[in-house]
Amino acid sequence: MPTEDAADLIELTREICRKDLAPKVDDAERAHTFPQDTFRTLGRAGLLSLPYPEEFGGGAQPYEVYLQVVEEIASVWMSVAVGVSVHSLTAYPVAAHGTREQQEALLPGMLSGDQLGAYCLSEPLAGSDIASMTTRASRTGEGWSLKGTKAWISHAGHADYYTTFARTSDEGGRGLSTFVVPGDATGLSFAAPERKMGLHCDPVAQVMFDGVPVEAARLIGREGDGMKIALSALEAGRLGIAAAATGLAQSALDAAAGYAREREQFGRPIADFQGLAFLLADMEAAVTSARATYLHAARLKDAGRAFGTEAAVAKLVATDAAMKVTTDAVQVLGGAGYTEDFPLERYMREAKVTQIFEGTNQIQRLVISRQLLTR
Numbered sequence: 001m002p003t004e005d006a007a008d009l010i011e012l013t014r015e016i017c018r019k020d021l022a023p024k025v026d027d028a029e030r031a032h033t034f035p036q037d038t039f040r041t042l043g044r045a046g047l048l049s050l051p052y053p054e055e056f057g058g059g060a061q062p063y064e065v066y067l068q069v070v071e072e073i074a075s076v077w078m079s080v081a082v083g084v085s086v087h088s089l090t091a092y093p094v095a096a097h098g099t100r101e102q103q104e105a106l107l108p109g110m111l112s113g114d115q116l117g118a119y120c121l122s123e124p125l126a127g128s129d130i131a132s133m134t135t136r137a138s139r140t141g142e143g144w145s146l147k148g149t150k151a152w153i154s155h156a157g158h159a160d161y162y163t164t165f166a167r168t169s170d171e172g173g174r175g176l177s178t179f180v181v182p183g184d185a186t187g188l189s190f191a192a193p194e195r196k197m198g199l200h201c202d203p204v205a206q207v208m209f210d211g212v213p214v215e216a217a218r219l220i221g222r223e224g225d226g227m228k229i230a231l232s233a234l235e236a237g238r239l240g241i242a243a244a245a246t247g248l249a250q251s252a253l254d255a256a257a258g259y260a261r262e263r264e265q266f267g268r269p270i271a272d273f274q275g276l277a278f279l280l281a282d283m284e285a286a287v288t289s290a291r292a293t294y295l296h297a298a299r300l301k302d303a304g305r306a307f308g309t310e311a312a313v314a315k316l317v318a319t320d321a322a323m324k325v326t327t328d329a330v331q332v333l334g335g336a337g338y339t340e341d342f343p344l345e346r347y348m349r350e351a352k353v354t355q356i357f358e359g360t361n362q363i364q365r366l367v368i369s370r371q372l373l374t375r
Contacts, residue, residue, distance in 0.1 A: 048116075049110075049111035067243035072247060076251070083202055086118070086119055089234075090162075118155040118207070120181075131227065134167065143216035155202075157203065166209075177226040187211045187212040249321050252329040256333065297310035323355055
């Protein structure tokens with residue numbers, strides 16, 4: 001259960017968000033600036049390694065606490081919150097499936113706050129269908145050589161390491177393996193960033209592997225375990241996105257409610273009109289429900305219980321809520337909400353992708369229904 005220290009940690013996060021993130025976010029998002037200094041600030045505060053063991057440099061915090069920190073960051077700067085979630089995802093394979101030697105060699109750097117990771121799973125023709133990936137790792141005398149292209153990779157060109165999934169045999173999903181590739185590896189290159197509708201400070205691009213050499217010691221888990229590792233990592237990663245989506249929705253709700261209290265029409269605040277007040281009530285219900293679903297899944301995870309279905313539910317509920325709440329928040333502000341004078345139009349653009357990455361919401365429904373019907 002969260003402790004007094006955890007409450008202090010969440011308060012520290014709020015303070016950093018208020019003093020360091022909030023003054024920068026609007027200008028940075030307009031300029032598409034990668035927030036390297038912001039990640040360093042979070043790293044120095046220990047906020048990039050919260051759910052990992054203390055012996056390797058982590059914060060040893062329950063996942064429930066880590067996710068609340070992600071929500072707080074997302075309520076101020078969604079791009080950074082997504083980056084924190086992605087970074088945590090990149091360390092998971094080593095922490096959960098690496099040998100003791102690999103953990104001692106790799107985790108202190110990953111969790112130091114000085115490094116930032118990227119998660120290379122998707123490909124141009126292999127998004128939801130992970131088993132169809134074509135990036136291949138071939139054996140060499142010293143280890144492996146990776147060749148292929150990954151797509152939609154956050155932190156591409158900025159990461160210090162790339163947690164990468166590649167094909168080591170032709171056995172479909174059973175032929176995938178996991179590697180940690182150094183960011184300065186020979187043969188590693190990057191396409192121009194995608195021109196996205198939102199999350200402009202989260203650069204996403206293709207990562208190209210042209211005979212990239214990887215030491216044998218950087219194969220994580222057994223050869224052929226990549227699919228299992230990727231799917232288990234995504235269960236945890238979905239909770240990070242659920243928490244971030246909840247923070248984004250909360251920020252949109254707060255902005256809409258504040259505007260409704262101040263904006264007057266027909267001689268009184270628009271919040272006094274029942275039609276709008278009920279809309280705000282529905283938005284509050286959506287945000288509260290989203291928070292409850294991700295916290296429930298996190299508590300199962302912290303207790304060592306299965307949480308995959310609950311993670312899919314949380315990702316589905318929270319991201320659908322974020323899309324609805326941000327859209328309704330724009331409506332509350334009317335024409336003002338459609339302008340860049342207020343952040344609501346940005347929140348709405350940022351919410352859309354949460355229904356797509358870490359497994360589309362159609363995939364979440366598939367996961368949930370399969371588990372429900374095979375119990």
